[in-house]
Amino acid sequence: MESFIAQIIVGLATGGIYALLVLGMNLLVLVRNIVHHSYSHIVVLTMAMGWLTLTHTGNNIPLCIVVMLVSAIVFTIATEPLFRPLSVRGADLETVTLAMGIGIIITEFISKYINGGANFAFPDAMTGRQNTINIGLISFSAANIVTLVCCAVVAVALMWFLFKSKEGRAIRAMAQNLRVARMLGIPFGRTGVLGFGIAGLLAGIIAILCIMTLGAGSPALGDTFAVKAIILMLFAGMGNLKGGLLSALFMGVVEAMALAYLPGRWTEAVFYGVIMLVIIWKPNGLFGKQH
């Protein structure tokens, strides 16, 4: 029972990270109607920037965090002008191709220049993995709790921004009917860049949380995350913010359970198996509109 509860917490922390990934990508669906496949790669590139900062400054953690947040925002905003002409044309397939291309370039860059293509591990001072919390017989890593709390705070803040602020309303209006949004005077360019900037900040936070829960990054991590995030988006319904959150948390727990209780490496099979069943059963996603 104790280990079961500990597994739930691990699952929720993993799910929380997936949730933020899906949230960031859904935000980009809202502002530009694009599936930013390389968003996860930007997260991993940000981790790599953090690793470079630590190795060159003798583990200066505050500086590392600043560098990561800034580079995530810069990298994400830098992709906006690439997507803009495609998004104006409504070229969905080309958008996916472009995003995958960016992802491949980032992966190649990391495997050539970061730690010679090997996994790049972070020091314990950054990951906080040595700190465990014990409640009765239940023991789990403090990093998982911090991750879970951060995910909750960030998700609530983003929801508040989208549903209660003026610019958030403008973003949702663009998502719903771009033509009407423009007629109301919502600036297409500036609002889009703002959306990319916020998604970038989110990518920076995700990268920090990934360091805490995983302890290391690798060139292939971007692809792993990207596939999961896209599948989760489809699973919940494209652009569905709340659905994406719930699905991600749920799949995080499913994954942790499979990892703990199934023999061998069945985690991924269970993850994708559950999703395949849902997609067959509900083609528009678990929370998508029925047409």
Add this chain to the structure above:
Amino acid sequence: MEQTNVLNVEGLSVCYGPICAVRKIDLQVRPGEIVALIGANGAGKSTLINAVLGLQRAKSGTITFLGQDITRWKTEKVVAAGISVVPEGRGMLADMTVLENLQLGAYHHKGDYGPMLEKVFSYFPILNDRKTQKAGTLSGGEQQMLAISRALMGEPRLVLLDEPSLALSPAYVDKIFRFLVEMKRQGLTILLSEQNARKALQYADRGYVLDLGVTVMEGPARQLADDPEVRRAYLGGE
């Protein structure tokens, strides 16, 4: 002329590739006027409205708003300068609430839009009752009230209405037009395009008759309504 025109369009041509939907049109809208653009589907009315808004680029000619040349301005700048629009088919953000639609209408409002919100709720109390409902759940007439209210939220100097009577019951058409006349009395200037020429000329001060992108007739609304040619072509009359 003693007063600057609110809107001055000179020699405007707007083309989609080789086909020009608007050709060398001249048009003036004076302060506190309701001006109607009438003509059949495809006459160029909507294109003209979109060109004023900066949604469609002019090939040649100029558009002047309160003395400023806005021909090449982006839509957001045009709206911020004081032109708002009631789109054809009402342009509801159907999955957003009535209140959110109104708030978005005030996107460029410089100060507190609270008093303006109170004002539109006093014009159309039904919108206040339904403010937390999704706009898509309103009836057609209520949506048109919302679209007009949303256009007023930014306290514009000029409101453009693209086919305001489209798909509305006759009772609502009169209600909407009477409301526009009331707004005019309060100092608003209005340019509307309308296939329902009879209603448009009944309530407007002046009108322009467009056909295949050119102005074929212009003048006071009464005079146009009595013109035998207009009656034959657009009023289905004698």
